[in-house]
Amino acid sequence: MTGEVMLAEIREQPLALRRLVEQRSELAAVATALARRTPRIVRLVGHGTSDNAASYGIYALGLLPGWTALRDSISLTVYYGAPIEFRGSAVIALSQSGRTPDVVEYVSRARAGGALTIALTNEPASELGRAAELVLPLAAGPELAVAATKTYLNELAALALLAGAAVGRLDEVGEGIRRVADLLADSLPRLEAAVSPVAAACAFVGRMFVIGRGLEYATAREIALKLTETCRVAAEPLTATDLVHGPLAALDPLFPVWAI
Amino acid sequence: MTGEVMLAEIREQPLALRRLVEQRSELAAVATALARRTPRIVRLVGHGTSDNAASYGIYALGLLPGWTALRDSISLTVYYGAPIEFRGSAVIALSQSGRTPDVVEYVSRARAGGALTIALTNEPASELGRAAELVLPLAAGPELAVAATKTYLNELAALALLAGAAVGRLDEVGEGIRRVADLLADSLPRLEAAVSPVAAACAFVGRMFVIGRGLEYATAREIALKLTETCRVAAEPLTATDLVHGPLAALDPLFPVWAI
Numbered sequence A, B: 001m002t003g004e005v006m007l008a009e010i011r012e013q014p015l016a017l018r019r020l021v022e023q024r025s026e027l028a029a030v031a032t033a034l035a036r037r038t039p040r041i042v043r044l045v046g047h048g049t050s051d052n053a054a055s056y057g058i059y060a061l062g063l064l065p066g067w068t069a070l071r072d073s074i075s076l077t078v079y080y081g082a083p084i085e086f087r088g089s090a091v092i093a094l095s096q097s098g099r100t101p102d103v104v105e106y107v108s109r110a111r112a113g114g115a116l117t118i119a120l121t122n123e124p125a126s127e128l129g130r131a132a133e134l135v136l137p138l139a140a141g142p143e144l145a146v147a148a149t150k151t152y153l154n155e156l157a158a159l160a161l162l163a164g165a166a167v168g169r170l171d172e173v174g175e176g177i178r179r180v181a182d183l184l185a186d187s188l189p190r191l192e193a194a195v196s197p198v199a200a201a202c203a204f205v206g207r208m209f210v211i212g213r214g215l216e217y218a219t220a221r222e223i224a225l226k227l228t229e230t231c232r233v234a235a236e237p238l239t240a241t242d243l244v245h246g247p248l249a250a251l252d253p254l255f256p257v258w259a260i
Helices: A002-011 A014-023 A025-035 A051-065 A074-078 A101-112 A125-129 A150-166 A170-201 A214-231 A240-244 B002-009 B012-020 B024-035 B049-062 B075-080 B100-112 B127-131 B149-167 B170-202 B214-231 B241-242
Strands: A043-044 A068-071 A088-096 A114-123 A134-137 A207-211 A234-238 A257-258 B041-045 B070-071 B088-093 B116-121 B134-137 B207-211 B234-238 B257-260
Touching: A002 A014, A014 A150, A014 A170, A025 A114, A025 A134, A025 A150, A025 A170, A043 A051, A043 A101, A051 A068, A051 A088, A051 A150, A051 A214, A051 B075, A068 B070, A074 A101, A074 B049, A074 B075, A088 A101, A088 A150, A088 B127, A101 A114, A101 A125, A101 B134, A101 B207, A114 A125, A114 A150, A150 A170, A207 A214, A207 A240, A207 B234, A234 A240, A234 B207, A234 B234, B002 B012, B002 B170, B012 B149, B012 B170, B024 B116, B041 B049, B041 B100, B049 B070, B049 B088, B049 B149, B049 B214, B075 B100, B088 B100, B088 B149, B100 B116, B100 B127, B116 B127, B116 B149, B116 B170, B149 B170, B207 B214, B207 B241, B214 B234, B234 B241
Parallel strands: A043 A068, A043 A088, A088 A114, A114 A134, A207 A234, A207 A257, B041 B070, B041 B088, B088 B116, B116 B134, B207 B234, B207 B257
Antiparallel strands: none
């Protein structure tokens, strides 16, 4: 059953996080290359869960080194051939499998245009791994459940590690992630026990807003995606400000809102 | 009734577009200032409908002058105080009323940090108009229906005019927009007659995906916002690629998809 595979992979999260942090030499190599370039723009690309992780990268890279990071439009480069200037940019491409065709194509074009290209993937030997100049293995292991769980967490952690490394705080961030892994290992059994009654109450929900701003926006997006793809709930992620600018009008006592 | 006010404002769209294009001197002033700076990054900010228009700006400014435009995180600067470098950036702030507090605050900080700041608003004398270095009046006139219609169209047109002006094609884009205004004036009565039977069939829809990629993504976002705020449909905008990366699993014969 898919649910069981997904649960098994959720349980692997602490181990996956620890495995990522242990990759000292890979982390240092990417961090050194980034520091040498001091990118004016960091272009994050990925789809689905990886694009949600990119939302977090905007804050991690903005808050620590103060870089402007964006979830870049893949279409603009790959399909429209826009004359975008890539020198001065670093590209961080996120993909579980490393096989997403338009992400691979985007990385090839950005690299040819002079960007520093970095692949974050579970499959360093993939097309994406080969297309990028540098690879940081996500080290989450294969995601069989398709609804990616440990990969999402390792994508966030990898972005935090790169942001930390850019300001000479790699060890500190690494230590923090190890602590998160320990806390997760402690909390997961209790969470699993607590979650069933809440889930039952939501069994007939057909639509939902998931609200989170800033650092929490990535979480809101990933929760909404998981609700949609695993529970068939039409869940839309919004910031609290987005909610006020229009969608608020849709709310009534039977329209659930999940606020982070 | 709100619906009647909204319809009246939709009918003003051709007039509003023509009014915008007639502002030769304002357009030329902003275009000259932009050309002098040749920004490496254009930061678009706004909420709701204005943020949807910003999605179009990413393509207009990417396709014509080849600039990297992004919908910037307002939180990162205004609430987190991230040490973002604003020199080398142009900011285009979009707001119907010019009174959105965090947009005004963002513009003040970006301007103090060295960005060229431009306000696109219907209210040039507003807080936003005063906070920005340059103002391009949207000239749509007040939006009484709240669900913004003519403002959205004028925001798209203003971004197209600025993108055109950046590559010396202001007259050509202006002529195109005048043609669009004529086509709109011709088509609106026929559209109004054709729309009722389609709307009736959707009266009991509670959720929907709206699909559009690239240049059409802004349209998909704005349609979804309008469905949510005026019809209380939980409509989520997605690119076709987003749809495949997860949400596809939610579809069944009773889950409507509006594809552009």
